[in-house]
Amino acid sequence: MRWDALEEEPCSMARTIGVIGDRWTLLILRECFLRTRRFEGFQSALGITRHLLAERLKKLVRQGVLRRIPYQESPKRHEYILTQKGLDLYPIMMAIVHWGDTHMVDERGRPLLHQHRKCGKNFDPVMVCSECGEPLSAKEVHTHPGPGARSTTPATKAPEKPKAKPRRSAA
Amino acid sequence: MRWDALEEEPCSMARTIGVIGDRWTLLILRECFLRTRRFEGFQSALGITRHLLAERLKKLVRQGVLRRIPYQESPKRHEYILTQKGLDLYPIMMAIVHWGDTHMVDERGRPLLHQHRKCGKNFDPVMVCSECGEPLSAKEVHTHPGPGARSTTPATKAPEKPKAKPRRSAA
DNA sequence: TTTGACAGTTCGTTTTTAGAACTGTAAACG
DNA sequence: CGTTTACAGTTCTAAAAACGAACTGTCAAA
Numbered sequence: 001m002r003w004d005a006l007e008e009e010p011c012s013m014a015r016t017i018g019v020i021g022d023r024w025t026l027l028i029l030r031e032c033f034l035r036t037r038r039f040e041g042f043q044s045a046l047g048i049t050r051h052l053l054a055e056r057l058k059k060l061v062r063q064g065v066l067r068r069i070p071y072q073e074s075p076k077r078h079e080y081i082l083t084q085k086g087l088d089l090y091p092i093m094m095a096i097v098h099w100g101d102t103h104m105v106d107e108r109g110r111p112l113l114h115q116h117r118k119c120g121k122n123f124d125p126v127m128v129c130s131e132c133g134e135p136l137s138a139k140e141v142h143t144h145p146g147p148g149a150r151s152t153t154p155a156t157k158a159p160e161k162p163k164a165k166p167r168r169s170a171a
Numbered sequence: 172m173r174w175d176a177l178e179e180e181p182c183s184m185a186r187t188i189g190v191i192g193d194r195w196t197l198l199i200l201r202e203c204f205l206r207t208r209r210f211e212g213f214q215s216a217l218g219i220t221r222h223l224l225a226e227r228l229k230k231l232v233r234q235g236v237l238r239r240i241p242y243q244e245s246p247k248r249h250e251y252i253l254t255q256k257g258l259d260l261y262p263i264m265m266a267i268v269h270w271g272d273t274h275m276v277d278e279r280g281r282p283l284l285h286q287h288r289k290c291g292k293n294f295d296p297v298m299v300c301s302e303c304g305e306p307l308s309a310k311e312v313h314t315h316p317g318p319g320a321r322s323t324t325p326a327t328k329a330p331e332k333p334k335a336k337p338r339r340s341a342a
Numbered sequence: 343t344t345t346g347a348c349a350g351t352t353c354g355t356t357t358t359t360a361g362a363a364c365t366g367t368a369a370a371c372g
Numbered sequence: 373c374g375t376t377t378a379c380a381g382t383t384c385t386a387a388a389a390a391c392g393a394a395c396t397g398t399c400a401a402a
Contacts, residue, residue: 214349
């Protein structure tokens, strides 16, 4: 598997890693979620080299994760904002932060707290089953090939697909 | 920010990225969750160079994500299995897969389906608030510094911390 | 005796990244 | 006016990381 061919792999994880799976991209996206929009903002917040930053931003725009929008003429300047595709990365971010909060904090405690506007409380993100609403763990999940699986025959009768998106607590 | 200093950053995301944020680690972990345990298994499944694979496995063991367990003497052979810390990466994996399933599939559909043993259905992972059980999105979350935040004064009165772990549907 | 499985290690080449300086436009400073 | 500053990059060289292929060592099977 070549690194630049990840996106053609028949694996949603490999494809996603092709987009966000390098040294800097997730950190850049963290800044996006913290409302950074401009080149200098990213650069000074992260200490990334300007060269790499420019390249990563281009890639994210190409991939539809960020949109590049002019905010002034002469000199032309743009800012980078998350598209819906980018906003949808939020659960990944939260899952990463939560793991760090659980396993990588020092004695001082967690660096950042998250407050849910709807209920007003500081919270942890919990991943649940879209169908029954119960929390998920690796051992409770069984995987099997879907219609887009590798070179198996196109799977005339694909197993039932889950219902669409965040439709929680059917429980 | 230097890449090798990520783990000291006062940011759970940066620290986590210091562990899993490179070209191959997440793919190696995917294999772990798919029950691969041995060197050759990882190597042939991923096509990673043996050199890098050896190094990444060492790093994951050092970090407590994998445990290296002998499965035979003479010649000594070991296999790599997920620790609890490693198993806790599952929500990150699922979030990544789900984003790929949503935004990176081709016309054939998703390559892998996930079935929840408890309820028997194929599902999508949904991230919810630990406190009220509602699905989360970026706009509904407000962040503020916690006790382990950067060089601010140690925050004598830190805001209320969320209740522990997967304690869902207080709703 | 040779071959093969397994788990690495070594080494030379190529690709990425780091680090710093440079480009160009335009407003602000003195 | 001439200089400095803000901003968004681009260019260049050196250093680090990844790739690719071959090599090491132990043991079992052919």
